[in-house]
Amino acid sequence: MSEGTLTDSRQRLRPARALRNPIVLAGLAAVVIVVAGQIVSPGFASYGQLVSLARVASFLGIMAIGQTIVILAGGDGIDLSVGKVATLGAIIGARLMQGDNSHVLIGIAVPLLVGGLIGLANGLGITLLRIPPFVMTLGMMGVVQGIALAYTGGVAAGRSAPALTGLVNQRWLLEIPGVVYMWIVLIVVVTWSLRRTTVGWDLYAVGTNRVAARLSGRPVRRVAIGAYTASGVFAALGGLMLLGYTESVFLNLADAYTLPTVAAVIIGGTLASGGVGSYAGTAIGAFVLTALSSLLSTMNMPESWRIIIQGLVLLSLLAVYGRQRRLRA
Numbered sequence: 001m002s003e004g005t006l007t008d009s010r011q012r013l014r015p016a017r018a019l020r021n022p023i024v025l026a027g028l029a030a031v032v033i034v035v036a037g038q039i040v041s042p043g044f045a046s047y048g049q050l051v052s053l054a055r056v057a058s059f060l061g062i063m064a065i066g067q068t069i070v071i072l073a074g075g076d077g078i079d080l081s082v083g084k085v086a087t088l089g090a091i092i093g094a095r096l097m098q099g100d101n102s103h104v105l106i107g108i109a110v111p112l113l114v115g116g117l118i119g120l121a122n123g124l125g126i127t128l129l130r131i132p133p134f135v136m137t138l139g140m141m142g143v144v145q146g147i148a149l150a151y152t153g154g155v156a157a158g159r160s161a162p163a164l165t166g167l168v169n170q171r172w173l174l175e176i177p178g179v180v181y182m183w184i185v186l187i188v189v190v191t192w193s194l195r196r197t198t199v200g201w202d203l204y205a206v207g208t209n210r211v212a213a214r215l216s217g218r219p220v221r222r223v224a225i226g227a228y229t230a231s232g233v234f235a236a237l238g239g240l241m242l243l244g245y246t247e248s249v250f251l252n253l254a255d256a257y258t259l260p261t262v263a264a265v266i267i268g269g270t271l272a273s274g275g276v277g278s279y280a281g282t283a284i285g286a287f288v289l290t291a292l293s294s295l296l297s298t299m300n301m302p303e304s305w306r307i308i309i310q311g312l313v314l315l316s317l318l319a320v321y322g323r324q325r326r327l328r329a
Helices: 003-019 022-040 047-072 082-097 101-127 133-152 162-169 178-196 198-208 210-215 220-246 255-267 279-298 303-321 323-328
Strands: none
Touching: 022 255, 022 279, 022 303, 047 082, 047 178, 047 198, 047 220, 047 255, 047 279, 082 101, 082 133, 082 220, 082 255, 101 133, 101 162, 101 220, 162 178, 162 220, 178 198, 178 220, 178 279, 198 210, 198 220, 210 220, 255 279, 255 303, 279 303
């Protein structure tokens, strides 16, 4: 075979390889959903609507940062306490802020600290006590719910500080809310940290093969504990952004976000077994889920059918991805 023929073959293969890239597929899915929404409801793809979708997607996307890190770390990692931690963070933040800008810093710092401590407890239970991640985080979900009930006495109170509400709801440059800009910064920083720092390299190494990582001197236990701690912090941060959006809080504010954070990670191409993936893909996955939910709501579809269709979309994307073996190749 001549050199020219080989070159032509490689050029033909490039688009095919791109179409097998989960991030590209997730991006195409987002475009298809937006176009379908425009057909069903003219104005769905307008600039203002897309900005609104990005704002709502940012809440899920921020919570999914920690979920991405946990799943990348391998060891059957998953954090089922994300939604409850986000709710508790919002409850604590609202109680401390009481609608006053002078309390906004402590109203943000304390929930993040609490979220980090809960994540640390998850990491220690999984690494030191060898409790399976599913069981540990499921149990922690119940513990956090109990803490929230004890803290509130069953009645959530308090309000978001105006500064936090402004960050989430006010339009800034190009009519884009501040929370979207914050999310963009997080996407860049997290993606860069995972790909260009020692911490990120350790995370991928541990997620790919923990035995090999341990033998090569990687701090496997510390990486796993750090992953769950980060998950708690980002869950609390997402809860605070939700608080800024709603301005008030209730006892199940972010509970429904737990499984969507996992779905966003998988849609974005991160392997459930760990070691392969990126947060950029997760961010696109969060937008796909948000746009799909908005489209189904626009169509006045019953809740039962929304759940079914969302599940079918997730399964279809996974089938196209070719699952873990092809992605690792």
